[in-house]
Amino acid sequence: MMDWTDRHCRYFHRLLSETALLYTEMVTTGALIHGDQSRHLDFNEQEHPVALQLGGSEPNDLAKAAKLGQQWGYDEINLNCGCPSERVQRGAFGACLMAEPNLVADGVKAMLDVVTVPVTVKHRIGIDRMESYAFVRDFVGTVSMAGCNTFIVHARNAWLQGISPKENRELPPLKPAGEAGAGDRSGGEHRQRAVPADC
Numbered sequence: 001m002m003d004w005t006d007r008h009c010r011y012f013h014r015l016l017s018e019t020a021l022l023y024t025e026m027v028t029t030g031a032l033i034h035g036d037q038s039r040h041l042d043f044n045e046q047e048h049p050v051a052l053q054l055g056g057s058e059p060n061d062l063a064k065a066a067k068l069g070q071q072w073g074y075d076e077i078n079l080n081c082g083c084p085s086e087r088v089q090r091g092a093f094g095a096c097l098m099a100e101p102n103l104v105a106d107g108v109k110a111m112l113d114v115v116t117v118p119v120t121v122k123h124r125i126g127i128d129r130m131e132s133y134a135f136v137r138d139f140v141g142t143v144s145m146a147g148c149n150t151f152i153v154h155a156r157n158a159w160l161q162g163i164s165p166k167e168n169r170e171l172p173p174l175k176p177a178g179e180a181g182a183g184d185r186s187g188g189e190h191r192q193r194a195v196p197a198d199c
């Protein structure tokens with residue numbers, strides 16, 4: 001979570017659970033490639049297993065950032081396809097990437113070409129009024145073909161038009177079991193292996 005799960009927060013979370021997989025805040029590829037890498041990437045050994053969450057869409061930049069993450073010792077690289085903020089949309093990453101599954105697949109492939117740790121994707125069940133199962137199924141299907149086999153599903157649509165990120169956390173209703181697209185069984189978030197798109 002941005003502005004929350006910095007290394008100190010994650011260290012605290014590790015005290016609460018010895019086994020939970022911890023995630024960094026979303027870090028943009030630009031911040032990693034051009035910014036203060038230590039500030040964004042340093043972490044305490046106690047945090048393992050810990051995943052680096054990236055925000056970005058340009059495959060070469062994602063590959064560079066993923067490689068840095070692996071060099072720094074992260075156990076997983078996760079691509080954010082769930083953040084709805086307008087600032088993020090202007091940078092063409094976050095939830096708006098659900099409308100571009102082929103670009104996400106290219107990014108995942110570019111990352112997998114340069115790292116050996118798992119590359120995973122966090123996404124929504126839809127964007128704006130797009131609520132069909134086929135939409136999320138095809139997104140997961142296309143991205144899984146590039147080699148991603150773990151998807152973390154935030155079981156709410158992301159409304160990209162007209163509401164604030166705060167409203168986005170409450171307004172699009174959580175989908176109860178049986179109603180949501182891929183992965184939702186609990187009304188919350190769910191890690192799931194990719195299944196063929198026609199399952």
Ligand SMILES: Cc1cc2nc3c(=O)[nH]c(=O)nc-3n(C[C@H](O)[C@H](O)[C@H](O)COP(=O)(O)O)c2cc1C
Binds near residue numbers: 154
């Ligand atoms: C302040 C804040 C920052 C967040 N930052 C991130 C983030 O960087 N990466 C991410 O995957 N999700 C982020 N999230 C989403 C949460 O991880 C989580 O999916 C969500 O809060 C749970 O669902 P709900 O709030 O829609 O009920 C953020 C949420 C909040 C409230």
